[in-house]
Amino acid sequence: MNYTMHFLAVGTILFALGLVGFLARRNLIIIFLCTEIMFQGVILTLTGFALKHLAPDRTPDAGGQAFGLFLLVVAAAEAALALALVVLLFRRRGTLDADKFAMLNG
Amino acid sequence: MAWLIVVQMLAVTGALAVYLLLPKGEAARGSPPGVFIGLLVTAALLGLLPTFFGSMGQMREAYFFIFALTAILSAVRVITHRRPVYSALYFVLTVLASAGMLLLVNAQFLGIANIIIYAGAILVTYVFVIMLAMQSGAPEYDHTSREPLAASVAGLMFAGLVLGLVGMDAKPLTGNGLATAAPAAATQPTISATAPGSPVPLTNLQSVGLALLGDYAVSLEVAGLLLLVAMVGGLAIARRRTTSDVEEVG
Numbered sequence: 363m364n365y366t367m368h369f370l371a372v373g374t375i376l377f378a379l380g381l382v383g384f385l386a387r388r389n390l391i392i393i394f395l396c397t398e399i400m401f402q403g404v405i406l407t408l409t410g411f412a413l414k415h416l417a418p419d420r421t422p423d424a425g426g427q428a429f430g431l432f433l434l435v436v437a438a439a440e441a442a443l444a445l446a447l448v449v450l451l452f453r454r455r456g457t458l459d460a461d462k463f464a465m466l467n468g
Numbered sequence: 469m470a471w472l473i474v475v476q477m478l479a480v481t482g483a484l485a486v487y488l489l490l491p492k493g494e495a496a497r498g499s500p501p502g503v504f505i506g507l508l509v510t511a512a513l514l515g516l517l518p519t520f521f522g523s524m525g526q527m528r529e530a531y532f533f534i535f536a537l538t539a540i541l542s543a544v545r546v547i548t549h550r551r552p553v554y555s556a557l558y559f560v561l562t563v564l565a566s567a568g569m570l571l572l573v574n575a576q577f578l579g580i581a582n583i584i585i586y587a588g589a590i591l592v593t594y595v596f597v598i599m600l601a602m603q604s605g606a607p608e609y610d611h612t613s614r615e616p617l618a619a620s621v622a623g624l625m626f627a628g629l630v631l632g633l634v635g636m637d638a639k640p641l642t643g644n645g646l647a648t649a650a651p652a653a654a655t656q657p658t659i660s661a662t663a664p665g666s667p668v669p670l671t672n673l674q675s676v677g678l679a680l681l682g683d684y685a686v687s688l689e690v691a692g693l694l695l696l697v698a699m700v701g702g703l704a705i706a707r708r709r710t711t712s713d714v715e716e717v718g
Contacts, residue, residue, distance in 0.1 A: 365532065365572075365573055367634065368532060368536070369569070369573075370634050371631060371634070372536045372539060372540070372569065374627055374630045374631055374634065375540055375543075375627060375631075376539060376540065376543055376562075376566075377626075377627075378623040378624075378626050378627035378630075379540070379543040379544060379546075379547060379623065380543070380547070381619075381622065381623050381626055382547060382619045382620055382622065382623035383546065383547030383548075383619075385614075385615070385618070385619035385622060385623075386547070386613040386614060386615065386616050386619035386620075387547065387613055387614075388609040388610070388612065388613065388614055389552055389607075389609055389610050391552055391594065391597060391598055391601065391602075392547075392552055392555055392610075394594075395546065395552075395555060395556065395559060395594060396546070396547060398559065398586070398590065398594075399543050399546060399547070399559065399562065402539075402543075402562060402563065402566050402582075402586075405566065405570075405578070405582065406566060406569065406570075409570055409573065409575055409578060412575070413573060423679075424672075424675045424676045424678070424679035425679060425683065425684070427575055427577060427578045427672075427676050427679070428676060428679045428680050428683075428684045428687070430578045430582075431577075431578065431581060431676070431680070432684075432687060432691050434581060434582065434585045434586070435691045435694060435695060436691075436694065437585075437586070437590065438585055438589065438590055438695070438698075439694055439695055439697075439698035440698075441590045441593060441594070442593065442698055442699075442702045443698055443701055443702055443705070445593060445594065445597045446701075446702045446705040446706050447705060448597065448601070449597060449600070449601065449706070450705060450706075450708065452601045457607075457609070458601055458602065458607070458609065459607070459609035460609075460614075461609070461614065
């Protein structure tokens with residue numbers, strides 16, 4: 363019983379939920395938390411593909427999981443830097459509201 | 469026959485737990501005996517779940533469905549809860565459910581690394597920053613969302629598109645016939661390899677380690693470099709002195 367489609371389905375739904383939260387929330391920290399939900403969806407999708415993918419000598423390939431580990435590394439680095447920036451923005455404006463940072467909108 | 473008695477006893481205790489948990493008047497919500505009994509019944513049901521199914525495959529399906537439902541519902545609560553700390557806690561539940569799904573297909577390293585790095589490090593950092601930056605109670609920007617209809621439509625279109633495309637034809641994803649040539653490997657939902665020249669199959673950790681240090685060694689070094697750069701960048705950002713635009717900052 364191959365679980366690739368299951369993993370792809372759940373991963374896509376998690377990614378879509380993270381996308382909705384990213385677009386709809388106003389709190390800067392929650393916006394970045396929704397990107398982490400998207401990362402979780404992608405990890406599940408990668409594992410789903412790793413279940414199907416075979417190495418050239420027909421053994422199951424561990425590349426999908428290695429990719430997932432690198433994804434964890436990137437997620438950790440991104441979370442640290444994003445939160446540092448959020449703290450800096452909070453120190454500057456005193457608010458975490460994303461609508462108050464709309465100065466680029468001309 | 470014994471299972472019938474066990475199931476009826478579980479149903480009675482479940483009903484008792486629900487009765488205790490229901491709000492009755494102005495008493496404190498979530499009475500501790502009710503919560504405790506409810507958790508006990510849920511744990512007993514999940515523990516007995518394997519016996520309801522005839523084969524391993526069906527049990528795997530059931531557990532996968534439970535984990536998937538938990539992950540999706542927790543993600544919905546993350547994006548819809550008004551208080552950020554609860555969002556972070558529901559995200560921990562999402563990470564645990566995702567780790568459960570990974571454990572089901574024998575990807576133990578990725579599952580446990582997910583728990584350690586996400587729930588153990590990244591989420592703790594998020595909770596710290598939430599507590600640091602949101603000390604003044606419930607602000608109004610948590611109670612409203614910007615363009616909820618447009619965001620939901622965007623998410624719906626994305627999910628509908630990708631799910632529709634993914635499920636359209638269930639042919640094997642590798643194009644050169646490898647998947648059809650190895651049916652034994654395709655029916656078993658595990659991720660492990662056999663070391664060359666040894667009859668004992670490798671554990672998942674060993675095969676991932678071999679892949680990381682063998683095929684993807686350069687990527688590993690680049691990942692380490694990325695972490696170093698992120699660390700230096702975080703320190704540089706955090707040390708910066710800002711001129712604040714408001715008189716007093718919380």
